[in-house]
Amino acid sequence: MSKNQYKGSVQSYDSVCDQNVMITSRDGIKLATDIYFPALNETKVNGKFPVILERTPYDKSAPVNVYKAKFFARRGYICAIQDVRGRFQSGGLWYPFAKEANDGFDTVEWLGVQPWSDGKVGTMGDSYAGSDQSALATLNPPHLSTMIVAVGASNYFHSSMRQNGALEQRFQIYIFRMAANSKEAEANPALKKRLQEIWPDGLREIINSFPVRKGSTILRELPNYEQWAVDILTNVKYDDYWKQRGYAINEYIEEHADVPSLYLGGWYDTYPRNTIQNFLDFSATKDSDQRLLMGPWTHGEYEVTYAGDSDFGIESHINYNDLKLSWFDHYLKDMDTEVASWSKVKFFTMGTGDGNIDYEGRLRRDGYWRTSSDWPLKSTQYKEYYLDRNGRLTTEILELDNKSSSKYTFDPKRPVPTIGGSLSAAAPWLCPGAFDQRADPDRFIGSNNKLPLNSRDDVLTFQTEELDMDTEVTGPIKVKLWISSSAKDTDFTVKLIDLFPSTDEYVEGLAINITDSIMRTRFRNGWEKEELMEPGIPYLIDFDLFPTSNIFKSGHKIRIDVSSSNWPRFDVNNNTGGKIGIDKSYICAEQTVYHNQIMPSSIVLPIQPSRHLLVPDPSMGYIGSPTGI
Secondary structure, eight states, X not given: OOGGGOOOOOOOOEEEEEEEEEEEOTTSOEEEEEEEEEEETTEEOOSOEEEEEEEESSOTXXXXXXXXXXXXXXXXXXXXXXXXXXXTTSOSOOOTTTTHHHHHHHHHHHHHTSTTEEEEEEEEEETHHHHHHHHHHTTOOTTEEEXXXXXXXXXXXXXXXXXXXXXXXXXXXXXXXXXXXXXXXXXXXXXXXXXXXXXXXXXXXXXXXOSOOTTSSGGGGSHHHHHHHHHHHHOOSSSTXXXXXXXXXXXXXXXXXXXXXXXXXXXXXXXXXXXXXXXXXXXXXXXXXXXXXXESOOTTOTTSSEEBTEEOOGGGOOOHHHHHHHHHHHHHSOOOOGGGGOOSEEEEEEOOSOOOBOTTSOEEOOEEEEEESSSSOTTOEEEEEEEOTTSBEESSOOOOOTTOEEEEEEOTTSOOBOOSBSOOSOTTTSOXXXXXXXXXXXXXXTOOSXXXXXXXXXXXEEEOOOOSSOEEEEEEEEEEEEXXXXXXXXXXXXXXXXXXXXXXXXXXXXXXXXXXXXXXXGGTTOSSSOOOOOTTOOEEEEEEXXXXXXXXXXXXXXXXXXXXXXXXXXXXXXXXXXXXXXOOOOOOEEEEEEOSSSSOOEEEEEEEOGGGTTOOOTTOOSTTSXXXX
16 A cells, blocks of 8 residues: 555544543442543544543553553544553552453443444553453453554463463562552652662662562562562462453453454563464454564564664564554544555564674664464474484484483572563563573673573583574474473473574674573473472473574574573572472472483474565565555
8 A cells, every 4th residue: 555545544633631530440449541532722622533542550641641642632533541440540459450351341331432432442552551451352342342452461370470380570570660659659758768769779689589478578568569479479370360351361262352453562572472372362263353463572662673682674663653543543433544454464574684783782683574364374394303412403313322311400599590581571670682692790680790601500502503594483382391300390491592603703603592481390281280290200391482483594503592490580490399489498409301212302493484585575564654564
């Protein structure tokens, strides 16, 4: 679609705002809502308009929220921004996600029947404000007409809050950030001052003493905040706590509203698995349009071209408000915007750059946009790469010794530090994105030197020979590890790495993280029960890494690193088999990874045929621009 054919909304109005409109929830809680209207000469325009709603715990009056609300009001929408229950101007107590389904439903239905509403309500929002949309949609509000769910949850237990049995400790960092601007802190200046001294500069000591236990930190003065931090740590099995609507959208697929929905995520965000799972679940069960958009981004950073120390080129970013406008114009105003010609799936493939360092010190990885009618791609060829004792990663089992294995000692008091990855909500303590896997005390908490992570004696490395052709990995990734341990319970981590060729400056070659995950062995046979291991007995554990799309260029190597910790991203397993979050004792574990014909450990990669490489859709342009994609 060319620029002069674009028929979307243009700025035709100014805006005025009714502040702190109190919408009453079914249990009587007042939910503070700022409602922005199209206006001329500072007077509301008469008539009925479609409504766009965002519900946020991050202050409806924040400049970024005011800007986006005015953006839509000036283009013929009524835009409502609401503080969720217990935050800022809204009543009640905040316990993350617990009441978002009911409160969201009640708000949508109130907006849908107002005299200035045309009866169509669309929702938007990122992260928490993405997840709370999906929560309200499980109740199928009649006036809900469309959603843009950016980096939101499908199931918080399986991904993004807990992951394969381990806790993502970013949420224990996040709760201190939220406490610092809480209503409770605003009402108690002395408490607020102490919290602001902790966030962020004073948090290092607390992180070093993680996990948060009841009464152990200043959170004891904010009981509902502390209770949530303790609950997500100690509720370790997949039970009714995790199956509530705010946490487990995929438990309510049948009840979920059937409305056009855009699911947007990033490869280096904390929600890529959740984002794709939402798209898959609702594409399979709903009649309305379901679309997926995956970029090379970190959490919410759609309008920049980099993730960590990697840059992906000028075409990798989007104009987010323009994209949302095109979507809402199409589904709320029936306009012929670029959305009409979108493919079901759009994603960014990373890794086509020259590998040089740019003027900002970032690695030029570049990439390009692709379209597809399905996910995973129909062209996918799943190829198994096997580990062996020589540190090789091969497509055949070359190890003839049926006792072949690799061993290391996992000391919970000496965890492997987190160097980038799929992170959010924990800056500056956890840096999201792609980085050379090298410790650095100035950048990464937990580092005590500047050596490569795989120089540690508790990190195993397996890698291919130099690739003789570009190799594309796009889709879901599965790990199969045969392991044993001296411990009754322990963790294993796997990280997929793009190893760049050696240069004069980087003799070992840059080792750039692509994706990773963790597995807590007590959950190897399911999430609803805990089964401890018998020390020394081999077990097969299999788990998924986060999905990705990356080209490993000719001359590079595909590498995986295996270890047992990734701290402080995940809580450290104390190896005792005791109650998680309760047991304070620690023991070292002697870990074994087997790689032989009887017990072959491997990683299964979604390889794309070479004919698909470097063939971007010629019609694709800058996403969110009038030219479409």
